[in-house]
Amino acid sequence: MTDTTARAPEKVRLKTSAMIASIAAEGQATKPAPFGHALVELAKSRPEIVGMTADLGKYTDLHVFKEAFPDRCYQMGMAEQLLFGAAAGLAHEGFMPFATTYAVFASRRAYDFIHQTIAEENLDVKIAAALPGLTSGYGPSHQAAEDLALFRAMPNMTVVDPCDALETEQVVPAMAEHRGPVYMRLLRGKVPLVLDEYGYRFELGKAKMIRDGADVLVISSGLLTMRALEVAKALEADKVAVGVLHVPTIKPLDTATILKEAGRTGRMVVVAENHTVIGGLGEAVAGVLLREGVAPKFRHIGLPDEFLAAGALPTLHDRYGISAEAMSGSIKGWL
Amino acid sequence: MTTTIGHNVDLPERAYRIRRHALRMGEVQGQGYIAQALDIADVLATAYFHAMEYRPEDPHWEGRDRFLLSNGHYAIALYAALIEAGIIPEDELETYGGDGSRLPMSGMAAYTPGMEMSGGSLGLGLSIGVGMALGLKRKGSKNRVYTLFSDGELDEGSVWEAIMSAAHHKLDNLIGIIDVNNQQADGPSTEMLGFEPLVPKLEAFGWFTQRIDGNDIEAVRAAFDAAKQHPDPQPRMIVCDTRMGCGVPFLEAREKSHFIRVEEHEWQLALDALDAGRTA
Numbered sequence: 001m002t003d004t005t006a007r008a009p010e011k012v013r014l015k016t017s018a019m020i021a022s023i024a025a026e027g028q029a030t031k032p033a034p035f036g037h038a039l040v041e042l043a044k045s046r047p048e049i050v051g052m053t054a055d056l057g058k059y060t061d062l063h064v065f066k067e068a069f070p071d072r073c074y075q076m077g078m079a080e081q082l083l084f085g086a087a088a089g090l091a092h093e094g095f096m097p098f099a100t101t102y103a104v105f106a107s108r109r110a111y112d113f114i115h116q117t118i119a120e121e122n123l124d125v126k127i128a129a130a131l132p133g134l135t136s137g138y139g140p141s142h143q144a145a146e147d148l149a150l151f152r153a154m155p156n157m158t159v160v161d162p163c164d165a166l167e168t169e170q171v172v173p174a175m176a177e178h179r180g181p182v183y184m185r186l187l188r189g190k191v192p193l194v195l196d197e198y199g200y201r202f203e204l205g206k207a208k209m210i211r212d213g214a215d216v217l218v219i220s221s222g223l224l225t226m227r228a229l230e231v232a233k234a235l236e237a238d239k240v241a242v243g244v245l246h247v248p249t250i251k252p253l254d255t256a257t258i259l260k261e262a263g264r265t266g267r268m269v270v271v272a273e274n275h276t277v278i279g280g281l282g283e284a285v286a287g288v289l290l291r292e293g294v295a296p297k298f299r300h301i302g303l304p305d306e307f308l309a310a311g312a313l314p315t316l317h318d319r320y321g322i323s324a325e326a327m328s329g330s331i332k333g334w335l
Numbered sequence: 336m337t338t339t340i341g342h343n344v345d346l347p348e349r350a351y352r353i354r355r356h357a358l359r360m361g362e363v364q365g366q367g368y369i370a371q372a373l374d375i376a377d378v379l380a381t382a383y384f385h386a387m388e389y390r391p392e393d394p395h396w397e398g399r400d401r402f403l404l405s406n407g408h409y410a411i412a413l414y415a416a417l418i419e420a421g422i423i424p425e426d427e428l429e430t431y432g433g434d435g436s437r438l439p440m441s442g443m444a445a446y447t448p449g450m451e452m453s454g455g456s457l458g459l460g461l462s463i464g465v466g467m468a469l470g471l472k473r474k475g476s477k478n479r480v481y482t483l484f485s486d487g488e489l490d491e492g493s494v495w496e497a498i499m500s501a502a503h504h505k506l507d508n509l510i511g512i513i514d515v516n517n518q519q520a521d522g523p524s525t526e527m528l529g530f531e532p533l534v535p536k537l538e539a540f541g542w543f544t545q546r547i548d549g550n551d552i553e554a555v556r557a558a559f560d561a562a563k564q565h566p567d568p569q570p571r572m573i574v575c576d577t578r579m580g581c582g583v584p585f586l587e588a589r590e591k592s593h594f595i596r597v598e599e600h601e602w603q604l605a606l607d608a609l610d611a612g613r614t615a
Contacts, residue, residue, distance in 0.1 A: 050473075074469065077503070082496035089466020092401075092451070093474065097466075113493070114458045116352045121444050333604055 003200045017310035019131075019138040020059065022190055030190040031165035036064025038172035039098055039128035043069060046176060050090060052099040054083040061129045061188045080110040087125045088117035095266055096124045096176060103129035103185060111150060118181050119156045120302030126175045132161070132185035134303055134320065137221065139310035145148055145303050149279025151253050158182045158204070159250040160224035160270030161281075162273075165191040167248060168203035178204055185222055194226045200246075207254035209261065213243035216331055217261055217296075220272040221281050222248045223322075224301070228272055230324035231331065235315055240335065243267070250281055254287045261288055268297040270331055274322060277302035299334050303325055346552050349419060350380035351613045354582045356415035358609060359432035360438070362602035367432070367440065369605075370595040372401045372412035372588060373485070374516050374577035377552045379416040382512075386559040387453020391421035394448040398478065401467055403452050403485035406514070410442035413450065422449040458491025460484050461511060465500050468509040468570075476508075479563070483512045483593055488518030489530040495540075501570035502541025509607060510562050511542070511572040514549065516579045542572045549575025583608045 024030045026160045043049040043065065049058075051065040055078040066073040074090075076083045083177055087097040106114065106129040129147065136142040151159045158178060162168045168187055171285040175182040198210050210225065211232055225246045244260050247254065262269050262285070264322035269289075271282040282300040289295065303320050317323035321330060357372035387400040404413050414431065417423045423437070428613040430436035437447050441455040452463050462480035471478055488494050501509050503587075515533070516571065517524045525531060537544040543565045547554040555575070580586030583605045589595055597605065 076500060077496075079496035079500065081458075081493035082465065082500050085459055085462020085493065085497065086375065086466030086469065086500065088452075089463040089468070089480075090470045090473075091472025092463070092467055095470055112456055113459065117459050120453050164439075227590070255456055 003147040010252060015154040016312050017137040018143055019136050020333060021135070021137050021313045022186065023110055023135055024190055024192045024311065028100065029135065029193040031193050032190055033061035033064050033188065034168040034191050035172060035186055035188065036061035038169040039065045042173050042176055043072065045094065048094060050095050050097050051096045052083060052087055052090075053129065054078055054080045054101045054105065054129070056101050057186065060099075060128060060186060062100045065098075071210065080105045081113045084110045084113040084125070085117050085285060088121070091118070091123035091125050095273060096126065098126045098128060100128045100186065102142060103132045103147045104142055106183070107126055107144055107147040107150045109310045114181070115154055119154050121178045122156045124179065125181050127181070127183045128186040130186040130188045132222065134316060134322065135274070135313070137311050137313050137316060140307045143308050144280065145276040147185070147274070147309060148250055148275045148281065152279065152284065155252060156180055157251065160248055161185045161188065161202070161250055162202070162248050163225040163246060164194040166193055166195045166200065166203050171248070174204045187223070192226060193267065194256070196231060202248060203250045205254060206244055207247040207249070207257040210244045210246050213241035215240050215335070216270060217245060217264070217267045218242060218243045218246055218270050218272055218283070219245045219262070219285055223272065223274045224272040227324045227327055228303055231328045234324065234328050235331065240332070242331070247281060250284065253284055253288065258285055258288055259294055262296055263294045268299065268334060270299045270301060270334070272322070272327060274306055275302055278305055290323065290325050299330070301330060316318040336470040337576060339560060340505070344384075346384060346556060347378050350376045350420050350552055351381055351582070351609065353412070353415040354592060354609055355606065356428055357411050358420045358583075358602060359598065360411050360414065360604050362365050362430045364432040365409045365599060366442070366597070368408045368594065369411065369597060370579035371511055371514070371516065372415060373411050373581045373583060373586065374550065374579045375412050375514055376415070376582065377550050378483070378512060378514070378575055379412055380553045381431035381552060381559050383416050383420045385556055386563065388478065388483065388517070389420070393425070394422050400478050401451050401480045403460045403464050403467070403482040404450065404454050405444050405452070405482060405488060406457060407441040407443070407454025409483070410438070410440065410450070410454075414438050417447070420598045423447070434484075447463055457485070457488045458493045461494050461501070461570065464509055464511070465504070465506065468501070468506040469504060471508055479510055481506045481510050481512060482613065483514065484523040485519070486515040486517060486530065487527070489513070490528045498537070498540050498542065498585050505568040506570045507565075507568050509570040511570065513572065513574045514577055515574055516577045518579060518591050519595055523591070537572050537574070542570050544572045544574065546574040546576065547576035550581045582612055
């Protein structure tokens, strides 16, 4: 007879469709609020920097800046169009606003305001947008699967998708150094620390080989570079050598490095991005390769063109193929 | 005509000249938002020749008052004022709307000296004005931000975000000017999306609000003075009821429309009518 008595599972993994969920794996090294702390550090020597948010200071790590510089931080209320229009006004007056909200609201709600009041005038407004791609289990209202496509298409806009806490800290001063608007995908809260072990240094506009590998070249940005590095380690056991080219600056794209690395014969190229397969890094890289006549075996890991489900992030990352396990499986299948 | 005009020129004469510059630009292109330019000329004359501080030879002078044109299609009117103010040479009006001109049909900051923002996408100006007013306060500047927008823009939710924000931040250096000509693209503004009663609404939102006949230049002058002198820490709004085509009776009488058609031969007739009104 089969025992049909319900049994409690030995260990219950927390399942939640909460808005805010950590992207750090259990036991992974993290740093708290790297954006907020880096901005405080930078603002000590850059008096023109001001912080602005639309009722999401606590959830974009801007509260760290506000605690350090209460009189340099503007709470604009839950009004994203106003947030970016007013940021443009402050930039007109010589200030450098770092404006924060969620990526969905920056990209979808306030797009015309960023386009017309900031980008069209090439103003020094720096946008830090939390919950990029699929980093919330809350459902499509908070999943910014298309933000890169939208901001890539905006003239004058520089677009950055950092991988971890170390890189986020380095992106902040680079945003300030760059003349013109910058959109940064913000990893907030306890942010994984990964790139320190590779001696990595962020440079705006530069793609960098994090590790080399003769069989597969993963070209990735943001969260998926972290995943790609896990994949590379996992596939060592299968004698598959995976190189990882990290492309944190989505625009302008480092086409020279991409062409050089993708042009090395014998490697399958896999672009991996925490973004819809439409209009992001994958199509950008494919366009570069096609235009230059570089034609490696090419595959693409990204979010499907559909409204994504609510659920626990690990579940969703598995389902949509951007967990390390799912990526490893895809890559092995393509070899 | 010349742009070097003494300071003894009175406001009605400035308004007349602004209307004349605008009509000449309209004639160049055979089109333009001329009815709006004619309705707002008295406000612009008062802003540029009574209320605002600026240096014609240095449009970016830090000590200037800022003027934001949110309704970018009124650019023809602002160019006329900027010509009258000596910021743009008068002969440049011949280029209005042409390829390579600094005077495109919709106002954009990068094109034109004295144009402080890129308008056209309606509902942007007051949000920028809030940011500029915050920035001026942060710098300790005593300058003001004037933001002109149209009654149709009241349909945009972002305008009300900015209206709430300006009061919240006590922006007494922000002066909003609404052109209520009761005409937007699809018809009378009040029939598109009702915004009345405007004065109690704006007062309830925390603004020092005046409503005047925007084509009574003495009333406009008094309203600008009162807006500047109002002692309380709150933003200021001047609601201007205006008549499209004002100053050219046959255009004023024409059936109202967002884009009033002027036949080729009518531009000279309009200039003649304007001149006749000046001497009357």
